[in-house]
Amino acid sequence: MGQTAQVGAFVWISAVSLAAWLWLLLCQGFFWRTDVRLPPRRDPRDWPSVGVVVPARDEADVLPLSLPSLLAQDYPGRAEVFLVDDGSTDGTGELACELARRHGGLPLTVGSPGEPPPGWTGKLWAVRHGIGLARARGPEFLLLTDADIAHAPDSLRALVAAARTGGFDAVSLMARLRVASGWEQLIVPAFVYFFAQLYPFRRIGRRGSRTAAAAGGCVLLRTEAAERARIPDSIRQAVIDDVALARAVKKGGGHIWLGLADRVDSVRPYPRLADLWRMVSRSAYAQLRHSPLLLAGTVAGLTLVYLVPPVALVAGAAAGSAAAAVLGGAAWLVMTATYVPMLRYYGRPLWLAPLLPFTAALYLLMTVDSAVQHRRGRGAAWKGRTYARPDAVGD
Structure with a gap:
């Protein structure tokens, strides 16, 4: 009975993840499209300084x-x-x-x-x-x-x-x-x-x-x-x-x-990974306004949206839960499809698209590390300078 309940809960979590991806696909400003380039323009009569x-x-x-x-x-x-x-x-x-x-x-x-x-x-x-x-x-x-x-x-x-x-x-x-x-x-x-x-x-x-x-x-x-x-x-x-x-x-x-x-x-x-890690982690916690609550929500959100789909597919197939496997696979497929235009924009191979959950896991760890570094007084460090939280600095 307990195992059945756990499988049922996992199916529901997989369904929520798929629903989140369908919402992102259709309702988040078509963020995944890469055709937003300089708008139509014409040369002015007088060119400003x-x-x-x-x-x-x-x-x-x-x-x-x-x-x-x-x-x-x-x-x-x-x-x-x-x-x-x-x-x-x-x-x-x-x-x-x-x-x-x-x-x-x-x-x-x-x-x-x-x-x-x-x-x-x-x-x-x-x-x-x-x-x-x-x-x-x-x-x-x-x-x-x-x-x-x-x-x-x-x-x-x-x-x-x-x-x-x-x-x-x-x-x-x-x-x-x-x-x-x-x-x-x-x-x-x-x-x-x-x-x-x-x-x-x-x-x-x-x-x-x-x-x-x-x-x-x-x-x-x-x-x-x-x-x-x-x-x-x-x-x-x-x-x-x-x-x-x-x-x-x-x-x-x-x-x-x-x-x-x-x-x-x-x-x-x-x-190197270390170079990219510093680039992301120096500002990730600032993006979250140095809020532990927002950090927790971000970790939960990244886990639900990016990590649940592949886990649901693999675990569902291993546990014999077709529903979890199908829901997880569908969410992973939508995720992969939305990433393809960006890879094409950068001229990168499309086999990188299914690896987005792994990349998202790295970003999750970078974000957590950013919060840890801020707590230790080493956050927002760049080229020899470290900046305090805005509310820690007087006018």
């Missing part, structure tokens, strides 16, 4: 692959690049000047704001300094882009045309991340897949929608909207600054858009 702000801390390894692409932008209007050296110890600022002398192109200004004061993350303090330098030139738009992002020659032109045509206050592209190593192939496409599941791109660009997110590596921001939303001062403590920026702009009445990039790429390598 743009200030390109690049915060950089110890980026000498990637700067030769990224900065020349910004300097070489084929932009009809006036554009300048402002690279902010955020306390680098590897000669980032000097290298930037050398690259500008060697490659020419757009004018480059290199600045350094010094160490951030309490209550500021280093990146946002650098962005603040860069925006200040850019605003002295009176640009209509600001392009906030990371030092590891390489842009196609027409990237800035396409972003500005999309913003002008659609009346957007912020246009952001999720840069195509590097997927060269085996671990990158396993984990990186899933990272973008999970992000889109949390923040469906179609909802972000819809007026009246409360969903707001951006990809910090490439955000074209209307200067007026930045001033209205008090960017970056209003988000100065944010570890996940791109989502915080999008929320601030949208809260200020701005119209924002986010989609996948075609010709904007991250050149930063994450060859």
Whole structure:
């Protein structure tokens, strides 16, 4: 009798998991589709001026692959690049000047704001300094882009045309991340897949929608909207600054858009599992607002949605429960099918799709580790800096 009850409970759990996947498939903004690219656009009659702000801390390894692409932008209007050296110890600022002398192109200004004061993350303090330098030139738009992002020659032109045509206050592209190593192939496409599941791109660009997110590596921001939303001062403590920026702009009445990039790429390598683990775990608990309750809910949710289906299929077949096996297999099939478009976008083999439960288990462990590191005072650590919870920092 007890074993029958256990099998019955497992069948119900499998049914709930399948129901969750059917809801995600049909009701979560079609997050799994990868056709949200730059919206229709036309060249404006007059091209507005743009200030390109690049915060950089110890980026000498990637700067030769990224900065020349910004300097070489084929932009009809006036554009300048402002690279902010955020306390680098590897000669980032000097290298930037050398690259500008060697490659020419757009004018480059290199600045350094010094160490951030309490209550500021280093990146946002650098962005603040860069925006200040850019605003002295009176640009209509600001392009906030990371030092590891390489842009196609027409990237800035396409972003500005999309913003002008659609009346957007912020246009952001999720840069195509590097997927060269085996671990990158396993984990990186899933990272973008999970992000889109949390923040469906179609909802972000819809007026009246409360969903707001951006990809910090490439955000074209209307200067007026930045001033209205008090960017970056209003988000100065944010570890996940791109989502915080999008929320601030949208809260200020701005119209924002986010989609996948075609010709904007991250050149930063994450060859080892440890590299990817640090990248995810440094901000995962911040995403959960440092809440143990949200952490518990996330662990339970990931287990139900991603881990139950394969376990139900295998355990159901072993225990002779056809219902559990069928329900688990159906949920796993839906999960696999929704992951295929992202693998195609990244040009990865489709046999990786059924491995998504394993990847999700890794993300679950990274999230738990993020919470543990925060409890030990080592959370949100990046390039020699560790940031406290926002409510632990006074004004």
